[in-house]
Amino acid sequence: MxxxxxxxxxxxxxxxxxxxxxxxxxxxxxxxxxxxxxxxxxxxxxxASKDELIVAVLRYRTEIWDAGLAAAALRATTARERILAIFDFLDAWFREPEFRGCAFINTHGELSASSDAVAGAVREQKSAFQAYVAGLVEALGAPPQLAPQLAILAEGAQTTAAIAGVPDAARQARVAAETLIDAAMR
Amino acid sequence: MxxxxxxxxxxxxxxxxxxxxxxxxxxxxxxxxxxxxxxxxxxxxxxASKDELIVAVLRYRTEIWDAGLAAAALRATTARERILAIFDFLDAWFREPEFRGCAFINTHGELSASSDAVAGAVREQKSAFQAYVAGLVEALGAPPQLAPQLAILAEGAQTTAAIAGVPDAARQARVAAETLIDAAMR
DNA sequence: TTGCGCGGAGAACGATCGTTCTCTACGATA
DNA sequence: TATCGTAGAGAACGATCGTTCTCCGCGCAA
CATH class of the missing domain: 1.10.10 (Arc Repressor Mutant, subunit A)
Structure with missing residues (x-):
């Protein structure tokens, strides 16, 4: 066994x-x-139940997501590049044939109304991502309000790419992120 | 009867x-x-089936969304204000107690894998929104690549507000939109 | 070797779903 | 008034779901 x-x-x-x-x-x-x-x-x-399995799956996905993000950040040398690496990471992900959107967003849309545990696990992951971006923004020395703006871009790119079925949103969000960063540092 | x-x-x-x-x-x-x-x-x-009813509901939601957007745009006088009105519209929506995220995104996450008709109806609505933003950007005289950036902000704000359960994302996305518009017009 | 306990396979159970069918009542027409 | 068509209410049907239970076989202790 x-x-x-x-x-x-x-x-x-x-x-x-x-x-x-x-x-x-x-x-x-x-x-x-x-x-x-x-x-x-x-x-x-x-x-104990399917609900518990779903939560375990979401936690597993969180680990994979975090590892992918960390690997993408490793290839960057500056804080600015580490932020933009998020969008390169998204771009590569969107191009995978299996890409079907963000599992957390999908699962939230499907089950948040019927399962508080699932909704909580999703909220946790998104909040951790927000904190990750906030850390990078702080390392960059930019004002903290830049962080949620970049996170919103990343979320929007994921749903846009999933629904439209094309990966363009990653590149578009990356350009927007550069603009926002430059404006914040001026 | x-x-x-x-x-x-x-x-x-x-x-x-x-x-x-x-x-x-x-x-x-x-x-x-x-x-x-x-x-x-x-x-x-x-x-004929529940699937057909779902599609009809999505089309009905599309009408409501379009009408809300148009009403918000009416209060604006310039093209720039009409774009920012999108985010004011989102802000008011996020503050409604019944707000549970974007129905199109939620339904897509739930059913796009099992129903092509549903996935198509969602894709149609999002594509119409992209076209609406593109029209406003053109009226503003800004370069066309600004439009998808703004649309991504709007999408990201919706999922962020839905998952986090707070309406802040609308205001944050609005500020980011202003920055992107200003940068594009320079 | 002989019991014994535990795990695997999958049947079984009760609930619920989308969809169809039956039965009844009512309103319009000749 | 008598008859027919139609719509409403909800029972019925077959499928499927999450979860539990039963039965069988295998590995280990005495």
Whole structure:
């Protein structure tokens, strides 16, 4: 038998991919079981309910997002470049064939009305992103009100790219971000 | 018996409110029937399926959105003010207690993977908004690439306000829009 | 070797969904 | 007035969902 941590990871990874591709409510627990290769009984011994699994998936996505953002920032040398790296990161993501929008925004639209736990997990991730941007803005020495403006650009790029189905929004948001940064530093 | 147009409107209005408040998939056709006071048989004679009703609700929302935007623009005298009126319109909307984010974004996150018709209706509305902004930018005499930047700000403000649960994003996006406009006109 | 406990597979359960069907009542027409 | 068509109310249907339960087989202790 596989150990608990491995089973947990298999379930979360499988659920993440299914939820992201088809939507959360469209995926039954049977489909998660088949994709993960872990029995329903085991799944329910690891997660008390589907809601709890959804929250675990969102936390897993948060880790991936954070790691991707950090990797993109590593390639930058200045604070300004680290901010713009966010939009390069988005650009690369939007071009992936599997891109279907921000999983947090999608899940929020789907379940925030019916699950406080899910809404809370999404809010947490977005608030962490806001804090990340605020840190970069502070390192740049720009006024703090620049940070939410840049975060709004990033959010808007994600929904625009998802709905329009083209990656242009990343580049457009990047240009806007440069303009906002320059104006804030003047 | 009430005439067809009236029945249609009652169903669409009731469905719109229910879908927006609780999410589309969380609302059964029975609930629509009860809220609208129109029998299931009648509903299915007006709409071939729930999917078709969803699309009708999205078109109804589009009309409301367009009318609200037009009313906000009426209060402005210059092209620049008409653009900024978008964000004032968002601000007032975000402060409504019933605000639960953009219905188009929410519905897209919920159903775009399972219904092409729904995804198409959402894409149509967003594309119309982009065209509206592009028209204002052209009237302003600013370079056309300003338009998608402003649209991204508006989209980002909507998701940010919905998830964070506070209306600040409208004001922040408005300030950013002013900066972008000024930079584009220089 | 013989019990025993635990995990896997998936059947079963109760609820709910979208959609259709049945039955009844009423209003218009000849 | 008698008859027919139609609409309303809601039961019914088949599918599917989240969750639990049953049964079977395998690995380990004495």
């Amino acid at each position: 596989i150990d608990e941590a491995t089973a947990r990871e298999k379930v979360v990874r499988a659920a993440d991919e299914l939820f992201y591709t088809r939507g959360v409510q469209a995926v039954g627990m049977d489909a998660v079981r088949s994709a993960a290769g872990v029995s329903l009984k085991r799944i329910y011994s690891l997660f | 009430i005439d067809e147009a009236t029945a249609r409107e009652k169903v669409v209005r009731a469905a719109d409110e229910l879908f927006y408040t609780r999410g589309v998939q969380a609302v059964g056709m029975d609930a629509v029937r009860s809220a609208a006071g129109v029998s299931l048989k009648r509903i299915y004679s007006l709409f």
